[in-house]
Amino acid sequence: MGKDNDLIWHLPDDFKRFKQITTGHFIVMGRKTFESFPKPLPNRTHVIITRQEDYTVPEGCIVVNSLKKAIEVCPKNEDIFIIGGGEIYRQSMAIADKIELTRVFTAPEADTFFPEIDLKEWKLTYEEFHPKDQKHDFDFSFLTYVRA
Template identity: 60%
Template sequence: MIAAAGEDDSLGRDNDLLWHLPDDFKRFKRLTSGHKIIMGRKTFESFPKPLPNRLHIIITRDKNYKVSFPDCIVVHSLEEALDLVNEEKAYIIGGGEIYRLGEKYADGIELTRVHGTFNADTFFPPIYATVWELVAEEYHPKDENHEYDFTYRTYTRKNNEAINLGDSNN
């Protein structure tokens, strides 16, 4: 999974990001280019056009939903999306519901922790220390191009057991 989330796990509001972090966009592009990206329909529709050099797997409950772009595939469940991945590296890129459903399948999290709290309607699931191990971290102070301090954090799953997130409020 790959995401940028505030200190309160906020992701976005009204299907839009809460911040503009150019260096985080560059990192997202570098990490996901050449790979399959899995997302919900609303996340896909928040893009002006499909992201280049990535196969988009779009999850929707709408059986009639169609996309006319060549690098986009529409599926109707996360499991159907994962069946298209095989053993390849892929990234779950959102939104909140897709992250919540996908966490039990993920073997890693690339999280940009934005140092602030935000008025959001979509949230990243909590990262439990019993499940995830922080293996790398890089701090980025705010500057003329970045309104907020943020830290890149890389997590790996501590074990291969999936967790039950049914009790999550996010």
Template identity: 65%
Template sequence: MTITLIAAAAENNALGKDNQMVWRLPDDFKRFKALTTGHHIVMGRKTLESMDGPLPNRTNIIITRQKEYTYEGCIIVYSLEEALAACPQNEEVFIIGGGEIYKQSIDNADKIELTRVHTTVKADAFFPEIDEKKWKLTEKVFHPKDEKHQYDFVFETWVRKIR
């Protein structure tokens, strides 16, 4: 299994505030959809609830501590280990948030698909620091701000150097 973290984070690693994203970047959404469609995606309960339900054309696996929690169209589990065990072992699996789930999974990840948004914002959810001793930046694609994108951003692909 290849475990890929996929996120959009500001220069201060901010992901969101009050369970909402703090920007709207349509080209980031397109890239996210292109990369994750057809795959298993793993997220925390709050991330699911911030999205108006499960994402189509993907297997949505939700991690929660709430033992009675249910959500139509989702597989509910109670730990990252359980979430990964529910995924096909020979495919790429995407961890899509939030901050706590990224923190728990970064040491098991093989790849990071990060949209680095060129701004600093107040937030209550953060992406973990990428340790450049463990990770190698293999691709960078710059996207300037325009009429649909409030900020400049860069699509970054990081791969694990050492386990």
């Protein structure tokens, strides 16, 4: 997924899909993921999880100290998107009901990974393959899993 708090590939269609599905929603992330953005992403409410008690963020962002509190500050009966990093993904697997994943068909050096998806617990309901092209260095697929 990442290395040194940065993405390890540049896939414009993946960025477009991410923007399309998260715009207008609450996005939950760890502090390092938040700090990897040059500025807050437009038209989304950022919920940042950190243990730093005096962590300051731009107006409109919310800071909490646990995944449980992050979920509590989000609106009920609306989609909430957990967007990283690796530890936040790991913690959220037990409570998630859907996974929107981009699988990139390469094996670069990385230090952050998405947790293993147990196919006894998750069912693949959507798959869309994208071959590499002038704008995309790697083949990739958009995958949607729902809890079985």
